[in-house]
Amino acid sequence: MTPLDLVERSEHASTEPANKLGRPLDITRDADILDATLDVLAETGYDGMTIDMVAARAKAGKATLYRRWPSKAELVLDAVACMKKSDIDFADLPDTGTLRGDLVGMIKPPSIRDGEKKLKVMAGLVSLLARNPELAEVANEAIVAPRAEINRMFMQRAIDRGEISADTDIGTLALISPAMVSYRVLMMRKPIDREFLVGLIDRVILPAVGLEVIGTSQV
Amino acid sequence: MTPLDLVERSEHASTEPANKLGRPLDITRDADILDATLDVLAETGYDGMTIDMVAARAKAGKATLYRRWPSKAELVLDAVACMKKSDIDFADLPDTGTLRGDLVGMIKPPSIRDGEKKLKVMAGLVSLLARNPELAEVANEAIVAPRAEINRMFMQRAIDRGEISADTDIGTLALISPAMVSYRVLMMRKPIDREFLVGLIDRVILPAVGLEVIGTSQV
DNA sequence: AAGTTCCGGAACTCCACAGTACCGTATATA
DNA sequence: TATATACGGTACTGTGGAGTTCCGGAACTT
Structure with a gap:
């Protein structure tokens, strides 16, 4: 549910070096946007989803989305991909003996x-x-x-x-x-x-x- | 696969009385169009489907579709509904004893x-x-x-x-x-x-x- | 303080498609 | 032959959304 993993894919690198102070980093924006994308996707489906909806949900500007992803299709692809990592922790799977x-x-x-x-x-x-x-x-x-x-x-x-x-x-x-x-x-x-x-x-x-x-x- | 059943729903009645000669009746147009709708629907999905695609597939004019159905949504609703009737004949279901x-x-x-x-x-x-x-x-x-x-x-x-x-x-x-x-x-x-x-x-x-x-x- | 960078937001362009209007034609009735 | 109706086709209008551009401001750097 916290899609921070795909961040490595963000080639624009944005404010990557500015990582010294304890402030919320620019990098969290990617995760917020991907989360918003999944929410809207779940509610309206791919065709019903508009970039403006995602931007509004993520409290971001539309331009911000297009600075990070080249198209709606790529955004959705990333959002879906990051559901994989957010899967149930494989660590605490049951092992009861039956x-x-x-x-x-x-x-x-x-x-x-x-x-x-x-x-x-x-x-x-x-x-x-x-x-x-x-x-x-x-x-x-x-x-x-x-x-x-x-x-x-x-x-x-x-x-x-x-x-x-x-x-x-x-x-x-x-x-x-x-x-x-x-x-x-x-x-x-x-x-x-x-x-x-x-x-x-x-x-x-x-x-x-x-x-x-x-x-x-x-x- | 031959969705003739929904024809009763065609309130416009079209050339209903002209039923004397052995010519292909106007009524088959509804079935052709519904068939085409299902084909396009299966290939592209609802959002990918356009009225022009259906018209072209049914060799009909777009206006003809709108003379019979008020909107894309109603057309699709009818097309899906008529799949029910075209179901496998309940007559020849197996009855083998096991x-x-x-x-x-x-x-x-x-x-x-x-x-x-x-x-x-x-x-x-x-x-x-x-x-x-x-x-x-x-x-x-x-x-x-x-x-x-x-x-x-x-x-x-x-x-x-x-x-x-x-x-x-x-x-x-x-x-x-x-x-x-x-x-x-x-x-x-x-x-x-x-x-x-x-x-x-x-x-x-x-x-x-x-x-x-x-x-x-x-x- | 000055400079830089990214931001949110608004105002665009462009295009595809739903739905409408119209036209020339084919067929059927009379 | 004359009339009427439904047809296929084309050209139109209107709208909504993808993607772009621009701007003023906030935050960080030096």
Whole structure:
């Protein structure tokens, strides 16, 4: 959510040497603008978004945006790319010793909110992806792939410890929850809640990997 | 694919009485235009689509479109709505006596092509749905709901004949294949093939309903 | 204090597209 | 043949947004 990472990409270098005092640096402007871009993108989609909206949201002048990015398309590309870095910290991922524990451990309000924001951004980009492979690549890396990657890791660990069969098709199974969440949000326009996600784990994913949940246990 | 059904909606009535000779009727123009609208919509999305593109595709004048629909938005609404009627005939749905047989029986090239076309149209609309509830409603009825509805029917029949447990969560399970297909096409931009769909049935859906596939049987 | 740099903001240009108006034509009725 | 209607096509208007230019001011440097 704090897209400071792409800053290295700011070739204009602006006030780079003026970094001695403890003042807020010029460099934060890039992050503010990218944040504003993502907000507007999530609310209105790419075509509905105007540069003026972004400038107003970031309390910046339109000229400031064009001093840093050559076009609307490049700005959006950077903004989407920086969602990747702002991903859930890979440090505090659950490691409970059971597949179900790990999967359920991922269900936390901040994580759900982060996911919904990303999906709203994605919704505003979908129609462009077919004719913009570069954007499609960036969007995939930043928004689509990470969630499935985490699931895949949990499942691989479950295989390694012998909890589930080694020939489980974890490539497909890791996609189930991202796919169902996307479908529910983008297509059916229903919200995501804990109950839906736990149901997905207990009644779809775990049975599919050969694990049974005994009764309706506490979560 | 032949959207003749919405014709009743054409209040202008045009050359309605001139229906005696065996000439192609004026009424087919509506269908041609709606077809062209869907084609352009699938290729460029709503914002990329212009009225001139549709007119050119339908070999019609722009004025002709505006004689029949008051705005671009209404035209698109009608075009999307008429995808519902052009759905797979409910008459020749499979009824093989087993859940797997019914699900696999749905996997046919025309059905896959129809689904991909619908998803391309949907891709071009997604960003509008949040701020256009009427379009969201129509798109859901025409594109999103039907596929899941068929799956749900298959599963209900499986419950009725005692093939699967009566407390199976068919509401969720019926969404799996539509969700995974949408995710794969819209987000990951990979094509749909028979192998993917059969794998989904055998390694996700059937295990989740408590059915096991013995070996890797012929399909 | 003087100079430099980046800023926010406003006022532009340019273009693409929604929607309208009009025209010459083809067809069908009478 | 005369009349009427819908047609395709073209030229128009109006608007909104991308991208540019310019300016006065703020902040930092020396």
